[in-house]
Amino acid sequence: MNHPSGEDWVAFLYGESDPESHESLKAHLQGCPQCQASLDRWRAVMTELDAWRLPRVPARARQRWGIVRAAAAVILLVALGAALGRLTAPRAPDEEALRASLEASLTSSLEPAIRQRLRRDFDELAVELARASNAAIALRLAELVRVFDAVRAEDRQVIGVLLEGLELQRVSDHAQLRNDLVQLAALTGDELLRTKQDVVRLILYSQPVGPTSEGSDSSDEGRMR
């Protein structure tokens, strides 16, 4: 039997074979345990691949855009307040009566104009805002990359200097230690000699107390040494 190729089967598995070849592949599968087995193997791999999941939305992306949106909202609200203030100010004459009588006609005539004006302000502001914040983001992005590289390079340099310093320190410590040891050895040698002489002297002094003659022989040897 002529088996379909691996290329055919991956297209089949990922639903990318055209209807005609899909049918013929399915038909082949019915009568071919060999292809069935290898397909099952691949299906198991595909299931396993799905075990490696990633968080739906990466935390930082969400946070960053959240901040931009919040900033936009705040600025829009402030602008809205300013726009309202600007528009209502000329509508606040001191005479209550005049105001009351004029209000109806004023609002009806002004409203479309206000709305239009407000909307235009909004749009301009929003576009400016988007520009500004997005420009900032683009710049930050590039800057971030640069800063990151710079910091890495700097780190490497600092570590290099530190290591060099450590090495120098180690070498000088080593020399110092050696000197100390030599000195110590010399001192210890002197000290030992002195101690030995003291011991010999002590033995000599204590000689008269010992009753045997052998003792005097050994003390003679000790003196000669």
Next chain:
Amino acid sequence: MPVSFSSSLFSLTDEEAMVRVREQDDPGAFAVLVERWEVRIQRLCTRMTGDPRRGEELAQESFARLFAARKTYRQDARLSTFLWRIALNLCYDERRQASRRPQSLLEREGGRGLEAVAAAEDPPDVVVAERERAEAVREALGRLPEHYRAVLVLRHYQGLKFREIAEVLGVPQGTVKSRMSEALDRLARLLGPVLKEEAREAQSERSETPRPGA
């Protein structure tokens, strides 16, 4: 509240937005592209490098490169193809650099971020088992040669069609498919022990026979 400004920018196709970026350095259009593509690019880079944090960094770098390369963008090319290619190349470079670094942090810390995925209500042993499975997959992918890994990640995780992958990689569609089948074969071998265990568990559940020794 009327948000007419956004609908004008956000209704642009990727290609139109990119042309705006190319012609006018329009930051608004660029931000739209970043928002649309950031997550996908980040996921690609994470899958390719096996390290979520590195994936995030490489995604940012991809957009910086995209902006830097805006003048070379041709309108008849799909923006997605252009962008996938930039990101993939960065991932390739990353792997090469990582392999030159002595035992990089990437190897030791790559597992971070996996635990965040398991549902909180799952019992601990399930969480641990799931994490181990995920870790085995991550590790196996890391051992695939990168031209297999790229095809597999783009098709299986990013859901690109073989035709699109061929366009991104600049190779015939047949090549993409044969790489995919080779990748699945290799993964079956790399994941062999895990797969067998799963199969055995599935079978014992199905037949409902008591486990030996129980």
